[in-house]
Amino acid sequence: MSLTLDRTIQQNTFHLSEKTLSALTDIMYEQHVDAGKYLFWEGDTADKLFYIKEGHIKLTKSTSDGKEYILNMFDNGDLFGELSSFMSINYSYNAMAITDCVIGVIQQKDLEVILWQHGEIAVEFLKWTQLLNQITQSKLRDLTFHGKLGALSSTIIRMANSYGEPFDRYIRITKKVKNGELGEYIGATRESVNRMLADLRTKGILGQENGYILINDIQALKDICHCEGCPLEICRM
Amino acid sequence: MSLTLDRTIQQNTFHLSEKTLSALTDIMYEQHVDAGKYLFWEGDTADKLFYIKEGHIKLTKSTSDGKEYILNMFDNGDLFGELSSFMSINYSYNAMAITDCVIGVIQQKDLEVILWQHGEIAVEFLKWTQLLNQITQSKLRDLTFHGKLGALSSTIIRMANSYGEPFDRYIRITKKVKNGELGEYIGATRESVNRMLADLRTKGILGQENGYILINDIQALKDICHCEGCPLEICRM
DNA sequence: ATTCAAGTGTGATTTTTATCACATCTTCCT
DNA sequence: AGGAAGATGTGATAAAAATCACACTTGAAT
Numbered sequence: 001m002s003l004t005l006d007r008t009i010q011q012n013t014f015h016l017s018e019k020t021l022s023a024l025t026d027i028m029y030e031q032h033v034d035a036g037k038y039l040f041w042e043g044d045t046a047d048k049l050f051y052i053k054e055g056h057i058k059l060t061k062s063t064s065d066g067k068e069y070i071l072n073m074f075d076n077g078d079l080f081g082e083l084s085s086f087m088s089i090n091y092s093y094n095a096m097a098i099t100d101c102v103i104g105v106i107q108q109k110d111l112e113v114i115l116w117q118h119g120e121i122a123v124e125f126l127k128w129t130q131l132l133n134q135i136t137q138s139k140l141r142d143l144t145f146h147g148k149l150g151a152l153s154s155t156i157i158r159m160a161n162s163y164g165e166p167f168d169r170y171i172r173i174t175k176k177v178k179n180g181e182l183g184e185y186i187g188a189t190r191e192s193v194n195r196m197l198a199d200l201r202t203k204g205i206l207g208q209e210n211g212y213i214l215i216n217d218i219q220a221l222k223d224i225c226h227c228e229g230c231p232l233e234i235c236r237m
Numbered sequence: 238m239s240l241t242l243d244r245t246i247q248q249n250t251f252h253l254s255e256k257t258l259s260a261l262t263d264i265m266y267e268q269h270v271d272a273g274k275y276l277f278w279e280g281d282t283a284d285k286l287f288y289i290k291e292g293h294i295k296l297t298k299s300t301s302d303g304k305e306y307i308l309n310m311f312d313n314g315d316l317f318g319e320l321s322s323f324m325s326i327n328y329s330y331n332a333m334a335i336t337d338c339v340i341g342v343i344q345q346k347d348l349e350v351i352l353w354q355h356g357e358i359a360v361e362f363l364k365w366t367q368l369l370n371q372i373t374q375s376k377l378r379d380l381t382f383h384g385k386l387g388a389l390s391s392t393i394i395r396m397a398n399s400y401g402e403p404f405d406r407y408i409r410i411t412k413k414v415k416n417g418e419l420g421e422y423i424g425a426t427r428e429s430v431n432r433m434l435a436d437l438r439t440k441g442i443l444g445q446e447n448g449y450i451l452i453n454d455i456q457a458l459k460d461i462c463h464c465e466g467c468p469l470e471i472c473r474m
Numbered sequence: 475a476t477t478c479a480a481g482t483g484t485g486a487t488t489t490t491t492a493t494c495a496c497a498t499c500t501t502c503c504t
Numbered sequence: 505a506g507g508a509a510g511a512t513g514t515g516a517t518a519a520a521a522a523t524c525a526c527a528c529t530t531g532a533a534t
Contacts, residue, residue, distance in 0.1 A: 147490070148490080188491075189491075189493080191491090192490090195491095211500090
């Protein structure tokens with residue numbers, strides 16, 4: 001579960017109402033996590049939501065054969081964690097701070113009280129959760145149905161929507177991502193990602209700017225992943 | 238969005254409370270859809286939920302290059318449709334009846350009234366939606382990270398959980414699925430699926446029974462897709 | 475029972491992706 | 505500034521998956 005409470009760079013996120021927002025703020029307490037440290041581990045009890053006041057978090061999972069993959073990346077203003085239903089009371093993934101983070105922690109039971117009392121807040125949360133579900137669905141589609149190049153293209157488009165800014169007449173992705181991380185995100189090897197990126201660069205579709213990815217021809221990327229033109233709220237990391 | 242209100246064959250689905258269930262039943266009306274017909278099309282306004290009283294529905298999407306893939310398959314007792322947030326007011330996929338269906342239709346606004354009035358029902362719906370999100374997340378993982386053979390194995394396991402029954406000392410999947418459909422589900426070609434299945438059969442992992450798939454060695458399948466041992470509520474179609 | 479359409483099975487070949495093995499480039503640490 | 509660790513870039517090769525082409529089965533319909 002993830003949602004964005006406010007936004008800085010992002011132009012395209014759904015907002016909780018002021019009322020809900022302040023209700024949440026009332027019940028959260030602050031926690032600091034240094035870069036490289038973990039907010040929680042696989043197997044920990046999943047009874048909290050986390051609101052990122054500052055920093056980047058990635059959710060990862062390691063497989064039996066020692067590989068790791070990235071389930072999600074969150075930024076300033078995002079809210080994530082399981083509103084654990086009845087049964088899955090443990091996280092099935094790790095949450096690592098990519099940068100130093102300031103986190104607002106919300107106890108599930110505190111939240112539940114609010115939801116119970118205020119049907120309209122619960123409905124708002126419900127719609128939000130539905131939106132997240134749509135995001136996940138669309139990722140599933142993009143990562144599964146058009147090969148690794150399609151998966152990569154789609155991911156770059158999503159990064160542009162989530163972390164992009166205009167730069168000259170290009171889009172600059174303001175977040176540095178390693179080739180290996182992209183690989184862990186789309187289920188490909190570092191080398192494959194590297195080669196695909198090199199290829200997109202020689203074709204003039206992508207560029208470089210001081211280590212940041214520039215998108216030169218976003219339509220070409222859309223063609224590769226058979227972009228459906230989803231609303232920006234859905235086409236995001 | 239999909240949830241199962243009750244179950245017949247399925248051993249492993251989360252239940253809405255009686256109260257919620259009857260509240261839903263009160264506001265739904267009935268619709269019949271013949272096999273091969275569509276319940277709705279991509280682009281139709283998404284302002285309803287659908288409860289399958291009887292039959293099978295698949296959600297499909299066709300790409301620009303004429304291919305089709307399957308997003309989801311639903312059965313007796315499942316509830317699906319978008320509780321459209323504020324903005325994505327259209328379906329982005331088609332819903333086709335695989336068999337003759339009897340559908341209970343719930344208008345979104347009717348539902349919303351109930352949720353508003355009864356915070357506890359809204360919370361229940363919220364948890365359910367979260368569960369669906371977890372299901373989708375786990376599918377994303379399974380379909381992305383261990384190749385097409387892993388995707389296929391995971392899908393067979395999910396089918397066993399959703400439509401399986403004991404047969405001798407095997408599990409028989411009581412729903413016939415075509416190779417091509419499996420391909421559309423996991424993002425592989427019919428031929429690849431066919432070869433993979435043949436391979437699993439020669440290895441003795443799968444069997445045949447009158448056109449139905451038999452699972453002989455489920456542990457082997459789990460090994461292939463690096464099964465995490467998710468709860469049955471999550472490891473389903 | 476015969477026919478036709480739909481589905482399955484398989485070979486040959488090409489394309490995509492992973493693997494292994496290094497060289498090079500960057501970063502950042504003292 | 506120098507050196508180590510972490511990233512990136514790339515070749516050679518192997519494995520996985522798609523594509524094309526066609527034979528074989530099955531099942532439903534006349």
